[in-house]
Amino acid sequence: MFLDNFKQLLAADMAAVDQVIRARLHSEVVLVNQVGEYIVGSGGKRLRPALVVLSAEAFGYQGTHHHALAAVVEFIHTATLLHDDVVDESDLRRGRETANALFGNAASVLVGDFLYSRAFQMMVEVGEMRVMQTLADATNVIAEGEVLQLLNCHDAEVDAENYMRVIHYKTAKLFEAAMRLGAILAGCSAADEQAAAHYGMHLGTAFQLVDDVLDYSADESATGKHLGDDLSEGKPTLPLIYAMQHGTPEQAALVREAIEQGDVSKFAAVLQIIHDTGALDFTRQQALREAELACAAISGISDSNYKRCLVELANFAATRQY
16 A cells, blocks of 8 residues: 555654654743644644655755755644634644644644744754745745635635636645755756656645545545535635536536535535536546646656655545545
8 A cells, every 4th residue: 555655665764854843843832832742743644744855865865954854844834734724713633623723723823933933943954045945935925825715715706727826825835845855955956856846736736636625525534624614614626616617507606605605504515516517526637637747747857766656646646535
């Protein structure tokens, strides 16, 4: 099974990353430790930090800075989750109460700020301007993506192009940055660095497209989140956009109203329309296309177990059921 091979290949590196995370999460302020430990220890996939490691190893990096930068990427990702859950008023993530549900909104926002600032302390320690530039650019774009998504909420006029822009900014940018960091550490050529970045962008896009599919099709116990959360938050994701474009006028009107009102009571009816129009299959196909583009981007780099893992990871991202 891919995930078992993935974990086995990266076991030593990810154990080292976890050591860095635990050490650098520490604060003299007790609440920072409590919230940080809760969210970092909540059983996430650690996918983004793993990409830093995979990229560095695939390009032949010799050293330990990739462990520190993998932890930096995890801190940035965790900070975005803390802030996201406050904005979305979420109470469940990965099958557990969100930090804001448990500790309150103020603590979640402020600890998110701590994680961002700790990440920047750590990236400065690496002493590589290209690393700092990559992460500074990424965090800025991610913030823009968060604002774009906020503006799009409850707007049934959002088209596929605008939706994809949010994905690229909000989700895929950190995947792209993670891959670029490994290439920078390895001293790659500009072409190889760009190949790594393109892989990350397409992988992150595929990953988010499948997340949007799973919001209308997954087993809640497997995903650890409520089905229909996107609809209740009024998020016009690709399955809804496609359903409005390809449904009957009556079906389109119902989906439009559900988005505008965030009306989760219409979830069953919306779900039926999504199935009737083939919207989930279409979105899955788009994810598969992104996975193919990701694999094509790194086709020219030297073969290794790490490169093969990146190819398998892209396929997994587009076909996963949880």
